Amino acid sequence: MTLIVSAESLNKRFGAVTAAQDISVGIERDSVVGLIGTNGAGKTTFINMVTGYLKPDSGRILFDGEDITQLSPREVTRRGISRSFQIAQLYNTLTVMENIMVALSVVLDNAGRSGFFAFADPIVPGFDRRPQDVANMLLERFQLQAYRDRPAQILPGGVRKLLDIALTLVAKPKVLFLDEPTSGVSAQEKFGMMDKVMGNIRSQGGTVLFVEHDMEVISRFSDRVLAFYDGRIIADGPPEQTLSDPDVLKYVVGGHHAKG
Amino acid sequence: MSDSIPSIDQVPMANPAQDRTVVAVIAIAAMVLLAGLVAPQWAKFLLTIALAKGLVVLGLLPQMRTGLVSFGQALYYCLGAYAAGLAGKWFAVSDLILMILIGGSLAGILALLVGILLSRYRSIFYGLLSLALSMILYGLLVKTEALGSTDGFNVAPYTFFGYRPEQDSVRYVMLSVVTIIAAISSLIVHRHLQTPLGRMTTAIRDNEIRVEYMGASARRVIYVNYVIGAVLAGIGGSIVAAAVGHIDPEMAYWTMSGEFVFMAILAGTASVLAPFLGASIFSAIHSFAFDVSPNTWQMILGASLLLVIVFLPEGLWGLFRRARRA
Amino acid sequence: MDQLIAVCIDGVIYSSWLFTSAIGLTLIYGVMKILNITHGSFYALGAYMAASVTGALLARGMEPMLSYLVLLGSAAAVALIVAPLLERGLLRFMYAKDEVVIMLITYACFLILEDAIKLIWGVDPYFVAEPYGLLDSFEVGSLTYPNYNLILIGIAVASGLGLVYVLNKTRVGRLLLTVIHDPEISRAMGINVDLFYLVTFSFGAFLASMAGAFTAPTLSVVPAMGVDIIVLSFAVVVIGGLGSLQGAAVGAVIVGLVRSISIHFAPEIELFVIYFVMALVLAVRPRGLFSVAEARKI
Numbered sequence: 001m002t003l004i005v006s007a008e009s010l011n012k013r014f015g016a017v018t019a020a021q022d023i024s025v026g027i028e029r030d031s032v033v034g035l036i037g038t039n040g041a042g043k044t045t046f047i048n049m050v051t052g053y054l055k056p057d058s059g060r061i062l063f064d065g066e067d068i069t070q071l072s073p074r075e076v077t078r079r080g081i082s083r084s085f086q087i088a089q090l091y092n093t094l095t096v097m098e099n100i101m102v103a104l105s106v107v108l109d110n111a112g113r114s115g116f117f118a119f120a121d122p123i124v125p126g127f128d129r130r131p132q133d134v135a136n137m138l139l140e141r142f143q144l145q146a147y148r149d150r151p152a153q154i155l156p157g158g159v160r161k162l163l164d165i166a167l168t169l170v171a172k173p174k175v176l177f178l179d180e181p182t183s184g185v186s187a188q189e190k191f192g193m194m195d196k197v198m199g200n201i202r203s204q205g206g207t208v209l210f211v212e213h214d215m216e217v218i219s220r221f222s223d224r225v226l227a228f229y230d231g232r233i234i235a236d237g238p239p240e241q242t243l244s245d246p247d248v249l250k251y252v253v254g255g256h257h258a259k260g
Numbered sequence: 261m262s263d264s265i266p267s268i269d270q271v272p273m274a275n276p277a278q279d280r281t282v283v284a285v286i287a288i289a290a291m292v293l294l295a296g297l298v299a300p301q302w303a304k305f306l307l308t309i310a311l312a313k314g315l316v317v318l319g320l321l322p323q324m325r326t327g328l329v330s331f332g333q334a335l336y337y338c339l340g341a342y343a344a345g346l347a348g349k350w351f352a353v354s355d356l357i358l359m360i361l362i363g364g365s366l367a368g369i370l371a372l373l374v375g376i377l378l379s380r381y382r383s384i385f386y387g388l389l390s391l392a393l394s395m396i397l398y399g400l401l402v403k404t405e406a407l408g409s410t411d412g413f414n415v416a417p418y419t420f421f422g423y424r425p426e427q428d429s430v431r432y433v434m435l436s437v438v439t440i441i442a443a444i445s446s447l448i449v450h451r452h453l454q455t456p457l458g459r460m461t462t463a464i465r466d467n468e469i470r471v472e473y474m475g476a477s478a479r480r481v482i483y484v485n486y487v488i489g490a491v492l493a494g495i496g497g498s499i500v501a502a503a504v505g506h507i508d509p510e511m512a513y514w515t516m517s518g519e520f521v522f523m524a525i526l527a528g529t530a531s532v533l534a535p536f537l538g539a540s541i542f543s544a545i546h547s548f549a550f551d552v553s554p555n556t557w558q559m560i561l562g563a564s565l566l567l568v569i570v571f572l573p574e575g576l577w578g579l580f581r582r583a584r585r586a
Numbered sequence: 587m588d589q590l591i592a593v594c595i596d597g598v599i600y601s602s603w604l605f606t607s608a609i610g611l612t613l614i615y616g617v618m619k620i621l622n623i624t625h626g627s628f629y630a631l632g633a634y635m636a637a638s639v640t641g642a643l644l645a646r647g648m649e650p651m652l653s654y655l656v657l658l659g660s661a662a663a664v665a666l667i668v669a670p671l672l673e674r675g676l677l678r679f680m681y682a683k684d685e686v687v688i689m690l691i692t693y694a695c696f697l698i699l700e701d702a703i704k705l706i707w708g709v710d711p712y713f714v715a716e717p718y719g720l721l722d723s724f725e726v727g728s729l730t731y732p733n734y735n736l737i738l739i740g741i742a743v744a745s746g747l748g749l750v751y752v753l754n755k756t757r758v759g760r761l762l763l764t765v766i767h768d769p770e771i772s773r774a775m776g777i778n779v780d781l782f783y784l785v786t787f788s789f790g791a792f793l794a795s796m797a798g799a800f801t802a803p804t805l806s807v808v809p810a811m812g813v814d815i816i817v818l819s820f821a822v823v824v825i826g827g828l829g830s831l832q833g834a835a836v837g838a839v840i841v842g843l844v845r846s847i848s849i850h851f852a853p854e855i856e857l858f859v860i861y862f863v864m865a866l867v868l869a870v871r872p873r874g875l876f877s878v879a880e881a882r883k884i
Contacts, residue, residue, distance in 0.1 A: 051473070077475035089473070091466035102463040105456035106476040116455055171475055329686050377869055384621050384685055385872050388824055392865040395817055399858025514817055518693060525690065555704040562697030569691055570680075 003062075004029040004207050005050065005081070005175055010059035012045055012231075019045040020056065021231040027175070032198070033209045034218040034239065037228030037252055043211045044086060046228070047177045051083050052076040063175070078110060082173035086180045086211075088164035092153035096144055096163055097135060099152055103170035104131045126172035134170070141200050142166045157184040158193060165197055169204065176201060178210035182217060190214060194221055215243060215253060227252050281450050281531060288533070289443035296435045304431040305503065310536070310543040311438045312499040313523065317535035318442075318449055319492030320524045322458070322485035327465030328382065331517045332390030335397050336367040336490040338512035340497030342407070343367075345415045345507045356418040356437060360498045367494020371487045379483040382468075394512050401509035412508025415501050434503050441499075445492060446532040452488070453532075457481055493520075522561065526568055528575020537577060588727055593846045595726060599735045601842025602742035603801065607815055608822040609745055609834050610793030616829030617766050617786045619685060623692040624672065625794050625819060626812030627699035628665060632795025633802040633811055634703055635660040637712040640802075644716055653717040654737070661799035665792035668699075673787040678780065696812070704809050711806040718803035734803065741800060742838075745793060749831055762786070766829075821864040827874025836875055 003026040012020040019042050027033060035043045048054040050061055052073040061069045068076055091099050104124060108131065109115075113122040121130040129137075139145045142162045147155055152163065161181060168176060181197060182190040198221055201208055212218050218225060218239060225242040227235040229251040235242045242248055296304055316337050323330055340363030347353035347362050374393060381389055402410050417424060418434075425433045452458050460481045463471050468478045501507045510516065519542070527538030545564070549557035568575060611625045636657045643656055672695060680688055721733035753759040765772045765782045773779045798811070822841050826833025841860055848856045867874060 053469075072472070073469075074472045074475055074477055077473055083473065089467055089470040091463050091470065093466055094462065102459050102471075103474055105459040106471070106474040109456035109460070110475055115457075116451060167470075167474070327684075327686075329690070381868075381872060384689060385868065387686065387689070388621075388820060389865060389868040389872075391817065391820070392824075392861045392868060395861040396858050396865060399855075399861055402857055403854040515813060521690070521693075555709070556701050558697045559701035559705075562694040562699075562701075565694035565697065566676075566691060569687060569694065 002029050003027060004064055006062045007046075007050065008060045008062070010046070010049055010056040010061070012049060012054065012056050018231045020049065023059070023231075023233060025226060025233060025236065027207060027209065030205065030207055031224060032207075032222050034222030034225045035209060035211045035228065036213070036215070036218060036225060036242075036248075041228035041252075042231040043228050044179055045231075047083060047179055047209075047211070050076075051081055051177060077171060077173075080171075080174035081177070082168040082171055082175070083177035084161070084165045084168050084179060084181060086183060088157075088160035090152040090155075090160060090163060090167075093151055095149045095151055096139070096147045096155070097149060099163060099167060100135045100138055100170065101131065103167045104134060107171055138166050138169065142196060158186070158189055161185060162193065162196070169200065172204060173206060175207045175209070178208065180211050180213070182212065182214060187214075190217055191220070219243065279450075281533065282447060284533060285443050285446045285450070289439050292439045293436055296432050296439070301431050304435045306543055306547060307540070308431065308435045308438050308503050309500060310540045311435075311442045312496045312503065313520065313543070314536035314539035315442055315445060315496035315499070316493040316520050317523045317527075317539055318445055318532060319489030319496075320520060321449065321529045321532065321535055322453065322461055323482075323489050324524055324529045325453070325461045325465060326482055326485060328386045328482065329521055330390040330486075330489065331387040331514060331521060332392070332394035333489065333493045333520045334512050334514065334516035335390070335394035336371065336493035337497035337500075337516065337520075338394070338397060338401070338507075338509070339370060340364060340367045340494030341501035341507040341511055342401070342497075343494070344498035344501045345413065346407075348416045349413065354416055354419045355422070356420050356434070356502055359418065359502055360437075360441070360495055363498025363501070364491045364495040367497070368487060368491040371490030375483045375486040375490070378486060379479045391514050391517065394517055395514060398509050398512040398514075401512060408508070410509060412506060412510075415505050415507060417505070418502045434499075438499055438503075441495065442536065445495070446536075449488065449492075450532045457484060461485060522565055524575075525565060526575060528572075528577040530574055530577045534575060534577040538575070541576070588729065589850055591726055592729055593843075593850050595729070595731060596849070597839075597843040597846035599731070599738060599842075600845055601838045602735075602739040603797070604818065604822050604842055605742045605835055605838035606738070606745055606793065606800075607797040608819040608838060609749070609831070610790035610797075611819045612823045612826070612829055612831065612834045613749070613793065614787055614790035615823070616831075617762065618681075618783055620677070620692065621685070621689045621828075622787075622790070623689060623696045623816060624699060625692075625790075626814075626816035627696050627703075628669070628791040628794035629798035629801075629815045630703055630807075630809075630812035631664045631668060631699070632661040632798030633807045634707050634712065634798075635664045635795070636799035637714045637802040637807045638707060640717065641712065641714040644714070650716055650720055653714075653720070657717065657799045657802070658796065661796040662792060665788055665795045669788040669791035670784060672791075673784050677787070678783065681783075696816075700809065700812065703812075709809055711808045712802070713806050714803055716803070738800060741796065745796075746831065746835055753831070818860070821860050824864050824874060825867045827876040830874065830876040833874050833876035 005027040007023055007025050010020050010023040023042070023046060035046070037043050045054065049056050052068070052071045052075065055070060059069070060067055063079060063081060066079070068079065091102060094102065107124060107126070108122055111125045113125070123129065124131055124134050127134045139148055144159065144163060144166065147159055152160065155163065161184060165178060165181060178197070182193055185193055194217055198208070210222070222239055224237065225235070225239050226233050227242055227245070227248045234251065235245040235248045243253060292307070316333055320330060320333060343366040344359035344363040347359055353359060353362070378386065378389055401407055407413065420433055453461065460471060460476055464478045464481060471478050497511065523538035523542045524535065526541060527534040545560060546557060549560050607629060610628070611622060614620055614622045639660045640653050640656045644650065644653060648656070676695070677691070680691055718732060718734045723730045723732045753762065761777055762782060765777060765779055769779050822837040823834055824837070825840055826835070826837030840863065844859055844863055845856060848859050
């Protein structure tokens with residue numbers, strides 16, 4: 001049971017709003033953790049802090065033993081933590097293929113492979129293939145081939161989210177945060193989408209944390225659930241346990257979701 | 261700004277022999293060198309200036325692809341010119357290539373310093389800070405007696421590898437040098453845009469946060485593009501100094517930077533050839549409109565700029581692309 | 587001691603002029619998020635209109651004391667004709683575009699108006715010095731200053747206080763603040779945002795043309811007038827913070843004093859020091875001395 005990410009007493013305030021109150025949690029390697037909570041409960045703030053976009057007012061974040069609290073998103077990503085976004089963050093005027101190529105370019109550049117004078121195809125670290133092959137593989141895995149040459153801005157919402165997630169996998173992350181991966185996706189498609197996403201991630205290996213509002217998706221895909229409320233973690237345990245926790249029912253889920 | 265990424269079959273490292281742009285650059289350069297042999301002197305002169313300014317605009321291209329518009333390229337343009345001129349005045353340097361090297365290098369060195377600061381800025385602040393810096397140079401030059409204040413000073417006739425070209429060949433030699441420099445610079449910038457750093461350039465414009473979250477440093481990309489722009493502007497300035505034979509502080513004034521921005525927008529940023537197209541059209545409008553009616557050429561420029569921004573966001577080059585795709 | 591007093595008085599006069607010249611720019615930016623380069627054109631138009639109309643009326647035997655009203659009237663006329671045309675006829679279709687693109691559009695308009703001025707008024711300079719010398723002068727120690735400068739100071743103070751009053755104490759002002767915060771929601775609430783933009787732009791243009799009009803009697807009005815004022819206004823507004831009224835005042839004072847000091851003690855750095863301060867502020871605190879917070883993006 002090794003902790004790959006560990007947050008210790010994270011606090012964050014924005015003026016009068018407390019986004020994080022003494023958040024402490026340890027994430028085990030290769031686990032799948034669901035994060036639930038109403039809007040404004042602090043889930044995205046937590047992700048923003050762990051991934052370096054926000055700095056906590058106090059507290060520490062450890063990744064594989066290293067203190068990453070003060071690192072920038074770029075440095076955090078390069079150490080092996082990637083994230084997807086609540087609102088898909090894509091390169092809107094570029095095509096789907098070009099979006100993936102940018103991700104590949106970053107990976108290649110960071111690995112020092114291929115530059116000004118290189119005229120042969122470089123090999124993408126982690127995949128051991130040429131960039132075009134990695135790109136085609138991702139398009140296939142996420143069933144995006146039909147959208148290959150379409151600009152990102154005209155893609156339907158669910159496809160944008162898929163691309164957003166696909167982009168995170170290019171860097172072969174050890175830990176992946178998915179911020180509301182199925183939001184904006186229709187109810188019928190949610191399961192299918194998560195199946196696709198989780199299948200791909202499992203085949204690469206890694207730890208996953210995902211924020212979700214749909215409790216059925218949470219039950220089905222996570223081994224552990226963290227419930228947030230008012231900047232604190234109010235429950236932590238396996239899905240059946242957490243989802244029937246009285247506080248969680250009261251503050252997060254709403255009584256009618258109770259299994260009974 | 262316009263958005264054009266090399267098409268996906270050039271991914272990620274292209275084969276130069278199959279690259280349309282490479283072929284075009286070389287072909288056009290060859291045509292200019294040939295045409296220059298028979299063109300009238302005034303045409304050679306105008307084209308030289310257009311190509312030199314085109315170099316400055318080429319320097320704007322990567323920055324604009326990032327979505328950043330520098331309103332201060334005149335800083336390096338003027339610096340390059342004064343460096344070349346002073347090399348002649350104080351150190352008796354008259355070799356054209358040496359002057360160009362000095363102009364470009366000094367510009368580059370300053371940019372290596374300034375870029376550290378400027379690469380932290382975006383949108384209008386990038387424009388405003390670059391503008392402020394060029395105005396600082398302007399303010400310094402205007403009040404410096406030793407450099408001629410507002411009058412500036414003359415640049416001695418250039419030599420080429422030791423000898424002074426005959427009167428008839430002076431302009432042709434200059435034109436050839438500029439053409440070759442322009443061609444080489446275009447190919448370098450084109451190549452740069454195909455490298456990972458180049459691909460990140462347009463990505464930054466679309467979504468800088470995502471670029472950072474992919475593990476790249478947007479600042480580094482912007483810094484590199486800025487230095488490239490400065491070196492090219494410095495080279496352009498030193499060429500103009502040698503070709504015109506006179507330099508003055510107006511070369512650092514914000515309206516000069518405005519001209520470069522105008523040329524960039526006019527032609528668009530779709531191809532490394534576009535800046536030279538923009539500079540040439542600008543020169544043409546300036547010369548002919550100015551002759552016909554000196555009080556309306558700015559109006560014509562302004563109107564053209566407006567039309568291009570509103571109806572042709574990709575610049576005039578966008579028309580070529582649409583024709584090719586059709 | 588005399589020098590010190592001279593520095594202060596020159597500084598105050600220059601700062602007032604700077605403030606009046608720059609405040610229109612910051613107002614338009616604050617409300618519409620447009621860095622308006624035609625600001626320089628309105629300044630020049632105000633100066634030209636004021637100089638030509640006042641000069642013509644004076645030549646026809648107008649009572650000299652009325653010239654101040656004519657200056658004001660010319661400025662108003664120019665702003666109220668050109669600004670709405672520009673805003674309704676062009677700019678309002680561009681609001682969705684990027685900040686930098688809109689700035690470039692205003693740059694294009696500036697170029698067009700530069701030549702329009704030359705076409706209408708010609709390239710020869712205009713002089714209309716009477717209003718400047720009409721009011722006698724005041725003395726401070728051994729220094730003499732025309733009382734006209736008090737008008738400049740008065741206009742600066744009046745504009746500043748007037749705007750502060752309107753923004754903070756009137757209903758219109760509060761609605762304007764809503765529009766600044768979120769135009770879309772304001773529209774949804776039934777506020778006529780288009781009208782606010784039109785009025786703001788026109789008023790900002792009027793402030794610029796008024797500055798130009800009242801500057802006209804102090805110098806010769808030439809075609810390049812608008813060009814210099816743009817960068818100077820940028821400097822003032824950037825130092826104080828784009829969109830901030832207090833910022834514009836503080837920026838004007840800083841630039842005014844800095845310039846005054848350098849003119850008296852080190853004239854060689856007069857020009858460059860202003861832009862140096864601008865660059866310094868941009869480097870250290872890009873949003874200026876009075877900045878506004880920004881919301882989270884992701």
